[in-house]
Amino acid sequence: MKRKALVTGGAGFIGSHLTRRLLKKGWDVLVVDNLTTGFKSNVPEDVEFLEADVSNEKILKELPENGVDVVFHLAAQTSGEISFDNPAYDLKTNCLSTILLLSWCAEKNIDRFIYASSMSIYGDVETLPVKENVFPKPKSFYGIGKMASENYLRLYESYGVNSTALRYFNVYGPGQNMENLRQGMVSIYMAYVSNNEPVIVKGSKDRFRDLIYIDDIISATLAVIDKPVTFGESYNVATGKKTHVHDLINNILEAFTYDPDAYPINYVEGTPGDQFGIYADISKMEKHIGWRPKTENKEGIKKMANWVKNKDEQRLSAE
Ligand SMILES: NC(=O)c1ccc[n+]([C@@H]2O[C@H](COP(=O)([O-])OP(=O)(O)OC[C@H]3O[C@@H](n4cnc5c(N)ncnc54)[C@H](O)[C@@H]3O)[C@@H](O)[C@H]2O)c1
Incomplete structure (x- = not known):
């Protein structure tokens, strides 16, 4: 049934x-x-x-x-x-x-x-x-x-x-709201890059996250x-791996074929309540139900970037 x-x-x-x-x-x-x-x-x-x-x-x-x-x-x-x-x-x-x-x-x-x-x-x-x-x-x-x-x-x-x-x-990936610049670390940075604008980072580049x-x-x-x-x-x-903000931005820039050393990045004051750095121990999920994540950050970022590029092309051809 x-x-x-x-x-x-x-x-x-x-x-x-x-x-x-x-x-x-x-x-x-x-x-x-x-x-x-x-x-x-x-x-x-x-x-x-x-x-x-x-x-x-x-x-x-x-x-x-x-x-x-x-x-x-x-x-x-x-x-x-x-x-x-x-x-x-x-x-x-x-x-x-x-x-x-x-x-x-x-x-x-x-x-x-x-x-x-x-x-x-x-x-x-x-x-x-x-x-x-x-x-x-x-x-x-x-x-x-x-x-x-x-x-x-x-x-x-x-x-x-x-x-x-x-x-x-x-969490990141295709389908994420690229217009909301106050939610989603990956989508926010990627939105700036896909619009060819300087990346504005609220907080330190040394912060780190577990991106899934x-x-x-x-x-x-x-x-x-x-x-x-x-x-x-x-x-x-989670993935059990930490990704620093600067590595994430490099991965995004590479996926859009920009030179990470030349792209403008503006670091500004952090947001209230932001955690500095966190990543997960995922052994409980693994032990209880044998689940493990499959996607590496570089690979996931590439997939998401391709989705963003196709979306932008579709929008431009419709205009
Ligand atoms: N995206 C992440 O990185 C992340 C990380 C941790 C937890 N979560 C949790 O996962 C869930 C989904 O997040 P998401 O990233 O898809 O966000 P999202 O904003 O895309 O989705 C949330 C949805 O809930 C709807 N909604 C909000 N308030 C509502 C209400 N009162 N009644 C009915 N619908 C309402 C919104 O319209 C939206 O469609 C949320 O509970 C979020 O807190 C997300």
């Missing part, structure tokens, strides 16, 4: 990739998204789509009475930097949404909930690579909201909702669905 997924945030970058992969695997999918940062055009035509705010209690009444097997909760305000603009909004959209959806699952006997958490919960960590069991010290309202949501997941275990929190690190390609995020997300060992657990979803 066909299984059905509810994907919140399915009109966004990661959610739309997930939706397409679930469809390919033969699932029915219902996408719920309020299109704040997502796009209706990201949602495949044959997918049921509900334009709604998942932090609004009324939407629970619009969700199907039965038939949903798994909830993937990805809808969120997704930027640490932006979370400082309006912390109350961040709390509502990122935490209240989680409570409402979990309570809906408990009421409808939906026993599987997969949550898009974030490496932002960790803050600045003393021992790297970071393991899931360190005491989290989030530095942004966004990180605090993700951590709080993970705690709500744990609480709802006792109501029969088996959940898994996936702590995504920095979208296909690996999706394979990890799908890999946990039917694994009881992952119920009630949180996992780092």
